[in-house]
Amino acid sequence: MPPLEEYVEEIRELWESHMLTNMGVKHNELEKRLREYMGVKNVSLMVNGHLALELVIQAMGLSGEVITTPFTFASTTHAIVRNGLTPVFCDINSETYTIDVEKIEMLITDKTSAIIPVHVYGNICDIEKIDQLAKKYGLKVIYDAAHAFGESYKGLGVGNFGDASMFSFHATKVFNTIEGGVICFPEDELGLELYRLKNFGIRGPEKVDYVGSNAKMNEFQAAMGLCNLRYVDEEIAKRKSVYEHYLSRLRDVKGIRLMKQQENVEYNYAYFPVIFDEKIFGSTRNDVFDALEKENIFARKYFYPLTNTYDCFHGKYDVNATPIALYISQRVLTLPIFADLSVENVDKICDIILSSKGNRIFGAGQGESR
Numbered sequence: 001m002p003p004l005e006e007y008v009e010e011i012r013e014l015w016e017s018h019m020l021t022n023m024g025v026k027h028n029e030l031e032k033r034l035r036e037y038m039g040v041k042n043v044s045l046m047v048n049g050h051l052a053l054e055l056v057i058q059a060m061g062l063s064g065e066v067i068t069t070p071f072t073f074a075s076t077t078h079a080i081v082r083n084g085l086t087p088v089f090c091d092i093n094s095e096t097y098t099i100d101v102e103k104i105e106m107l108i109t110d111k112t113s114a115i116i117p118v119h120v121y122g123n124i125c126d127i128e129k130i131d132q133l134a135k136k137y138g139l140k141v142i143y144d145a146a147h148a149f150g151e152s153y154k155g156l157g158v159g160n161f162g163d164a165s166m167f168s169f170h171a172t173k174v175f176n177t178i179e180g181g182v183i184c185f186p187e188d189e190l191g192l193e194l195y196r197l198k199n200f201g202i203r204g205p206e207k208v209d210y211v212g213s214n215a216k217m218n219e220f221q222a223a224m225g226l227c228n229l230r231y232v233d234e235e236i237a238k239r240k241s242v243y244e245h246y247l248s249r250l251r252d253v254k255g256i257r258l259m260k261q262q263e264n265v266e267y268n269y270a271y272f273p274v275i276f277d278e279k280i281f282g283s284t285r286n287d288v289f290d291a292l293e294k295e296n297i298f299a300r301k302y303f304y305p306l307t308n309t310y311d312c313f314h315g316k317y318d319v320n321a322t323p324i325a326l327y328i329s330q331r332v333l334t335l336p337i338f339a340d341l342s343v344e345n346v347d348k349i350c351d352i353i354l355s356s357k358g359n360r361i362f363g364a365g366q367g368e369s370r
């Protein structure tokens, strides 16, 4: 959060103008600053990341099937299903946890209209290969870039790839507007459609063109964003040093697999995922989770369960079609990481992890993660 006084200063003029929402001055200023910061051509702010995703899918007029991954937050799959589309789940790459581009092509049918991949933990999908497939089969590509704010790939802002990218500005993300989100897109025409879809499909006072939603970002959210944007580089730098301390403590531990950073990616250090191989580590991801929880440290099983195993989709999808995603989701823990996390606390977390090593002896057939 920014200093309180700074936020108060930022919202002071709202008391004078009484303009609280509907694409006001703060909203427009944040759009301008984000275009600059993210190095993208067009942006459309939304009340949250999820509705941003729902509306950009609607704006593209997709139909039939959409290829995506189950190793993601509920939002990605739900946005597809809530648009009346069928998600087709592709497995993930075991090193980057993003969509396995070698397995996309065999899932493409004559009903496929788009690919919605996720830049998981800020790892960037294989955009070159995805681009190539999209061109070959005439598919749209929308990136769920909720984890990738502030990142660049080969020196280019990550919001520049595909037909659109969604970034989330939820309170838990690297950059927040309390709740919020944005769509970045290269084609100008999409802007007008998004603008209308987030405002009930209204074209003019007496003309309603689309069955739109209400997803406008209000002025208080935008003011929070304007304040937080001033600190985001500093926040990322601090996260980086937390990340590196974790790395130095956990790098050489047998049975722990850490994320390998991609070349060409400037990271935002939003997540520190750890994969526990119970056979070598000698205890499970859940054992470590419980040991941390006992000390009031809340790591996240992120992403567990896979979206294709949710109760709301019972019987619809075959989890065995995505075995790597299943393996990772049963063994991953994302450790606490934020700018002000102290070295002492990182040490404490690592000490607890290391002391849970080998607490469980695995015999034949007992190696399953619960």
Ligand SMILES: *Cc1c(COP(=O)(O)O)cnc(C)c1O
Residues within 6 Å of the ligand: 048, 049, 050, 051, 072, 073, 075, 076, 118, 144, 146, 147, 168, 169, 170, 179, 180, 181
């Ligand atoms: C946070 C998140 C979203 C949803 O964003 P909200 O702003 O919370 O609606 C979507 N996808 C992923 C991968 C996320 O982490």
